[in-house]
Each structure stands twice: as C-alpha cells, then as structure tokens.
Amino acid sequence: MLTGTIIMLVFVVVVVYGGTIFLMGKCLSQPPTPDDDDDEE
Amino acid sequence: MANKNETLNKNTEVYTSRFGALMSMVGMCVGLGNVWRFPYLCGQDGGGAFVIAYLVCLGVVVIPLAIVEAGYGKGNRGGIMQAYETALHSKTAGKIIGGISTVFYGTMNFFFLPVMASSLYFIYVCIRGLWKTQPAGEIYAQSITNYPMMVTLVVILSLITGFIVFKGVGGGIERMSKIMIPLMFLAFIIVVIFSAFSVDGIGKGYDWFLNPDWGKLGTVQIWLDAMGQALFSIGVGPGCMYIYGSHLKKKGDVTLNVTTVCFGDTFAALIAGMAIIPACVAMGLSPESGSGLIFVVLPNLLSQIPGGQIIGILVFAGIFFAGITTAVAQFEVPVATFFNGFGLSRKKVAVVGTFITMAGALACTYSTSILELFNNLAGNYGFIITAGLGAIMYSWVYGVNKIRENHLNPTSDLQLGKWFTILVKFIAVPLMLFIMFNSLVPVLQ
Numbered sequence: 001m002l003t004g005t006i007i008m009l010v011f012v013v014v015v016v017y018g019g020t021i022f023l024m025g026k027c028l029s030q031p032p033t034p035d036d037d038d039d040e041e
Numbered sequence: 042m043a044n045k046n047e048t049l050n051k052n053t054e055v056y057t058s059r060f061g062a063l064m065s066m067v068g069m070c071v072g073l074g075n076v077w078r079f080p081y082l083c084g085q086d087g088g089g090a091f092v093i094a095y096l097v098c099l100g101v102v103v104i105p106l107a108i109v110e111a112g113y114g115k116g117n118r119g120g121i122m123q124a125y126e127t128a129l130h131s132k133t134a135g136k137i138i139g140g141i142s143t144v145f146y147g148t149m150n151f152f153f154l155p156v157m158a159s160s161l162y163f164i165y166v167c168i169r170g171l172w173k174t175q176p177a178g179e180i181y182a183q184s185i186t187n188y189p190m191m192v193t194l195v196v197i198l199s200l201i202t203g204f205i206v207f208k209g210v211g212g213g214i215e216r217m218s219k220i221m222i223p224l225m226f227l228a229f230i231i232v233v234i235f236s237a238f239s240v241d242g243i244g245k246g247y248d249w250f251l252n253p254d255w256g257k258l259g260t261v262q263i264w265l266d267a268m269g270q271a272l273f274s275i276g277v278g279p280g281c282m283y284i285y286g287s288h289l290k291k292k293g294d295v296t297l298n299v300t301t302v303c304f305g306d307t308f309a310a311l312i313a314g315m316a317i318i319p320a321c322v323a324m325g326l327s328p329e330s331g332s333g334l335i336f337v338v339l340p341n342l343l344s345q346i347p348g349g350q351i352i353g354i355l356v357f358a359g360i361f362f363a364g365i366t367t368a369v370a371q372f373e374v375p376v377a378t379f380f381n382g383f384g385l386s387r388k389k390v391a392v393v394g395t396f397i398t399m400a401g402a403l404a405c406t407y408s409t410s411i412l413e414l415f416n417n418l419a420g421n422y423g424f425i426i427t428a429g430l431g432a433i434m435y436s437w438v439y440g441v442n443k444i445r446e447n448h449l450n451p452t453s454d455l456q457l458g459k460w461f462t463i464l465v466k467f468i469a470v471p472l473m474l475f476i477m478f479n480s481l482v483p484v485l486q
Contacts, residue, residue: 002248002252004088004089004251004252004253005088005089005244005247005248005251005252007089007253008088008089008092008251008252008253009247009251011089011092012092012251012311015096016092016096016304016307016308016311017308017311017312019304020301020304020305020307020308023297023300023301023304024063024301024305026297026301027059027063027294027297027298027301028059028060028063030059030294030297030454
C-alpha cells in the first residue's frame with residue numbers, strides 16, 4: 001500500500017470515524033431534559 | 042419571540058430518546074447515494090483529496106445549512122406548509138408553495154421503491170448463489186422485467202414504509218432506525234474486515250480508493266463533485282431536515298445533533314466504500330457509479346471471493362437498511378406536512394399516502410418511461426428547485442439570525458456567533474444555489 005493511502009486511512013479512521021463516535025458520545029451524555037419540555041414556551 | 046404560527050404549531054410528535062433521534066436523522070441522510078456514488082467519486086476524483094474536499098464542503102456549506110433548517114423545524118414545528126406560512130406571513134402562499142414542494146418530494150418514492158425492490162431481490166440472489174449459474178448482468182436484467190415478482194416486492198415495500206410512518210415518530214421511525222442503522226454499520230464493518238483478510242491485493246484497491254492526488258484539489262471538478270454529493274447526501278433544502286428537526290424536543294441541541302448526523306452520514310459513505318470498492322479494484326473489476334455497481338459489478342465480485350454468499354447477504358442487507366430508512370424519510374415529509382397543514386390524523390394521511398405511493402411505484406415498475414419521468418421531475422428538477430427555494434426561505438426570508446438566537450443558541454453548548462449568519466447567508470446559500478443549478482445543466486442538455 002502507498003504511504004498516502006495509509007495516511008488517508010489513518011485520517012479517515014481518526015477524523016471521520018473517531019469524530020462521529022466522539023460527537024455521538026457528546027450528544028448522548030448531555031444532561032437529561034424533562035420529557036414534557038415541549039409544553040413550556 | 043415566538044410569533045403566532047410558531048406557538049400554534051406545537052402538536053408535533055417528538056423523539057422519545059436521544060439515540061433514537063440520532064439514528065432517525067442518520068437514517069434519513071444515509072441512502073443509496075452513500076453506497077453507489079460517493080465511493081465512485083472518491084476513486085475518480087483523487088481518492089483522499091476528494092475526502093478532504095468533501096469534508097471542507099460539508100463543514101463550510103452543508104452542516105451550516107442543515108443546522109439552520111433543522112433549527113427552524115424545531116422552533117416552528119409542523120410541516121413544510123407551516124414553514125412557508127411562517128416565513129412568508131401568508132397561509133395561502135405557505136399552503137401553495139409548501140404543498141407543491143411536498144408533493145414533488147413525496148413522489149421520490151415512486152422511482153426509489155422499484156430500486157429498493159431490486160436490492161431486496163438480490164438478498165435472495167445471494168442466499169441462493171444464483172450468480173454461479175448465470176451472469177449478474179443477466180440476473181439483474183431478468184429481475185426488472187419479472188413483473189409479478191417486482192410488483193409483489195414493491196407492494197411489500199410500500200406497505201412496510203407506510204406502516205412505519207403510520208406508527209408515528211416514536212413507535213415507527215425511531216424504533217426502526219434504532220435497529221436498522223446500527224445493523225447497517227455492523228454489516229459494512231464485517232465486510233470491510235472480512236475482505237481485508239480474504240481478498241488478494243486488497244491494498245491495490247485501497248490505493249485506488251484513498252491514495253490522495255493532491256493536484257486534483259486545484260481543479261474545479263473535484264469541488265463541484267464534492268459539494269454536489271454532500272448537498273444531495275444530507276438532503277438539505279426540500280424539507281427532510283426541517284421535518285426531522287421538528288421532531289426534536291424543544292431543549293434538544295440542534296447544532297450538536299446535526300453535526301453528528303452529518304459526520305455519521307460521511308462515516309456510512311466511507312465504510313460502504315471500503316466494503317465494496319477496494320475488493321472490486323483488487324479483483325480487476327471496474328467500479329461504476331449507480332445501479333451498475335450494486336447489481337452487476339458487486340455480484341460479479343461476490344462470485345469470485347470465498348464466502349461471497351454471506352458477504353453478499355450482509356452487503357445487500359446494509360444497502361436495504363440504508364434505502365428503507367430513506368424511503369421512510371421521503372414518505373414522512375408529505376405525511377407530516379399534510380396532517381399538520383390540514384389538521385388531519387397522521388394515520389389517515391399515512392394510509393391514503395401509502396396507496397398513492399404504491400400506485401406511483403407500480404407505474405414506475407411497469408414503465409421505464411414513467412420511471413424516467415419521475416426521476417427527472419422529482420429527483421432532478423423537483424429536488425433542485427425545492428431545495429433552492431427551501432434554503433432561500435429558511436436563510437434569507439425567515440432569517441438565520443432569528444433561528445440562531447431563538448432556536449439554536451439557547452439550547453446548545455456550541456454558541457454560534459454572527460459569523461454563522463454571514464457564512465450561511467453570503468457563502469453557503471449562494472454556493473448551494475450555484476451547485477444545484479449547475480447540476481441541472483446536464484439534465485437540461
């Protein structure tokens with residue numbers, strides 16, 4: 001495999017795959033909001 | 042700050058869990074384009090250089106537009122008619138423009154379901170290993186003219202799609218997405234790992250797919266392709282992001298959710314590409330764009346690798362999951378718009394819509410010219426015009442500032458400053474309109 005390919009594979013795994021997992025973790029770990037918050041306004 | 046319409050449009054259903062919300066939105070974005078177009082463009086447009094161009098377009102144009110659309114949906118609620126009504130301050134104009142946009146969007150399933158029927162049939166082809174006795178091209182050609190089978194599959198798919206939307210957000214869309222999207226990722230990941238160990242010369246395939254040709258970053262074509270693919274893949278503009286955003290809870294963090302969803306969509310495109318393209322190239326098969334890749338090249342590949350039947354079942358199941366979640370999103374937009382817009386029941390609209398979709402999809406199954414008509418009318422002209430109108434309406438008419446200050450920043454950890462308004466209004470929307478109309482040129486020619 002060429003060096004450029006290996007660098008891009010690492011980039012894809014770290015930035016895209018790692019980024020998605022990190023962001024998903026951040027979304028899911030936010031403090032809970034009340035279920036009935038749609039009635040507030 | 043909420044105006045009259047905003048407070049009226051409150052009765053929209055919301056997701057019951059954060060994971061369900063994320064999976065539903067990822068399911069809406071991930072479709073066949075991730076599987077049959079992104080990997081091809083990647084290999085053709087300089088491998089890793091295309092990935093970089095795609096990520097730049099995603100960050101500068103598509104994510105900001107998607108955040109604005111979903112934020113407006115969360116704040117305004119209701120369907121596409123309400124979106125236009127609030128922005129234009131006119132119920133009549135909102136109903137007419139929103140209604141026409143939605144009808145165009147709803148007809149996307151007319152030509153999409155027959156393609157989905159083929160992917161469902163190819164799961165059966167893999168189970169039976171039919172490619173051992175017949176070339177894949179012949180199997181595909183025979184399948185699309187095998188009307189009794191295609192009609193049965195289209196009817197089944199119409200009913201599944203209709204039933205999921207009929208069951209509503211929590212009980213239908215969310216429940217389905219929580220199962221199908223993780224399974225789709227799992228199927229493609231297993232295939233990537235398997236092909237890495239079982240296909241000789243897979244490194245050559247990865248070189249074709251990802252080795253960066255940095256010189257291509259200086260060409261206009263790579264940026265046009267990257268931007269077009271990102272815009273169509275996430276589907277900003279016509280209202281999907283608005284409707285799925287409207288199902289978020291009032292305190293939901295749109296900025297973070299939408300950014301995650303856009304990353305998830307790219308994850309799906311790259312993992313599907315890794316599952317299919319390197320193995321194709323390694324086996325000396327030419328990767329194509331479109332149905333040829335999935336229904337002809339891929340079965341040829343599967344017939345030549347050990348464990349091809351199991352891999353085939355996983356790949357076509359992944360494609361099926363990606364497709365069915367898109368079909369549901371394309372049906373949810375008109376259903377949510379019409380039941381909210383006219384104060385009807387979701388269930389009644391879903392039942393009527395299911396039979397209309399079934400009739401349209403069956404017509405497309407029987408006639409290639411009808412399929413081409415809807416493909417052009419809804420998939421090309423309709424999508425581009427409604428996406429352009431949507432982006433103008435959310436960003437310029439209703440206003441990015443209002444969305445940012447009222448619906449995004451108050452419930453997000455990521456605070457968007459005035460730079461965001463400038464980025465969306467003066468960079469993202471003009472670029473989107475340019476790309477959208479540029480993609481119409483070959484269709485018109």
